[in-house]
Amino acid sequence: MTQDHDHISFDGNDLPFSHRFEDHYYSRNDGRAECDHVFIQGNGIPERWVKAEHFVVGELGFGTGLNFLETWNQWCVHRDEDEHLTFVSVEGFPMGKEAAAKALARWTGLSKFSEPLLSHWNNLSRAMEIDAQTTLHVHHGEASEMLPNFPQVDAWYLDGFAPAKNPDMWSPELMKLVGEKTKPKGTFASYTAAGWVRRNLQEAGFEVEKRAGFGSKRDMIAGQKL
Numbered sequence: 315m316t317q318d319h320d321h322i323s324f325d326g327n328d329l330p331f332s333h334r335f336e337d338h339y340y341s342r343n344d345g346r347a348e349c350d351h352v353f354i355q356g357n358g359i360p361e362r363w364v365k366a367e368h369f370v371v372g373e374l375g376f377g378t379g380l381n382f383l384e385t386w387n388q389w390c391v392h393r394d395e396d397e398h399l400t401f402v403s404v405e406g407f408p409m410g411k412e413a414a415a416k417a418l419a420r421w422t423g424l425s426k427f428s429e430p431l432l433s434h435w436n437n438l439s440r441a442m443e444i445d446a447q448t449t450l451h452v453h454h455g456e457a458s459e460m461l462p463n464f465p466q467v468d469a470w471y472l473d474g475f476a477p478a479k480n481p482d483m484w485s486p487e488l489m490k491l492v493g494e495k496t497k498p499k500g501t502f503a504s505y506t507a508a509g510w511v512r513r514n515l516q517e518a519g520f521e522v523e524k525r526a527g528f529g530s531k532r533d534m535i536a537g538q539k540l
């Protein structure tokens with residue numbers, strides 16, 4: 315394992331691991347397929363993009379940007395000319411550009427997207443049109459302090475490391491903010507099915523259902539704002 319100043323190390327397969335949170339950034343099995351299963355399909359995307367004039371994805375935990383890249387990739391395939399996607403995320407411990415480049419190099423099928431992302435890496439905290447139909451804005455700071463600045467969201471990717479390792483990213487207070495920043499009938503998806511996270515989301519106004527998890531995980535959760 316090699317470790318850099320970001321408290322991140324990479325295993326032999328170039329998978330990033332956070333020593334601050336003692337957790338991997340995404341599935342060791344296939345992070346890109348996990349993103350598709352859990353976050354994209356879990357939120358009923360891309361079907362919900364049909365006739366969506368302006369769709370807003372909100373994310374907790376930007377990390378390497380893999381979820382953004384896979385979403386942007388699928389958006390480019392499914393969007394109509396007059397539609398716009400805003401992807402808004404929060405990151406409290408931004409990864410250095412070198413570490414992000416190392417992590418993203420693995421996803422060769424996404425290289426035409428990772429190149430522009432990396433070229434803007436040090437300016438992601440300013441909202442930018444990364445292409446004519448896609449806005450990216452990564453708020454740098456503590457999630458609970460940054461969420462009040464978010465727009466109303468159609469679909470949430472709750473991706474803040476395992477709840478047992480990082481309870482702050484799943485707290486009742488933060489889930490309440492997520493609920494308040496969700497459009498009517500908006501949705502969320504997450505790889506965790508922990509009972510206390512489900513309850514926090516229910517208390518925040520979501521109907522929560524268990525679904526089949528990705529890879530070796532039996533369950534995940536997804537839901538809609540009532």
Ligand SMILES: C[S@@+](CC[C@H](N)C(=O)[O-])C[C@H]1O[C@@H](n2cnc3c(N)ncnc32)[C@H](O)[C@@H]1O
Pocket residue numbers: 338339340374375376377378379380381382404405406407408455456457458473474475480482483
């Ligand atoms: C599982 S990783 C996200 C992976 C990411 N979505 C990707 O595509 O690579 C969780 C992220 O949440 C960030 N994070 C953890 N606690 C946080 C907090 N309280 N506020 C803001 N960000 C936080 C971590 O630094 C980490 O980048």
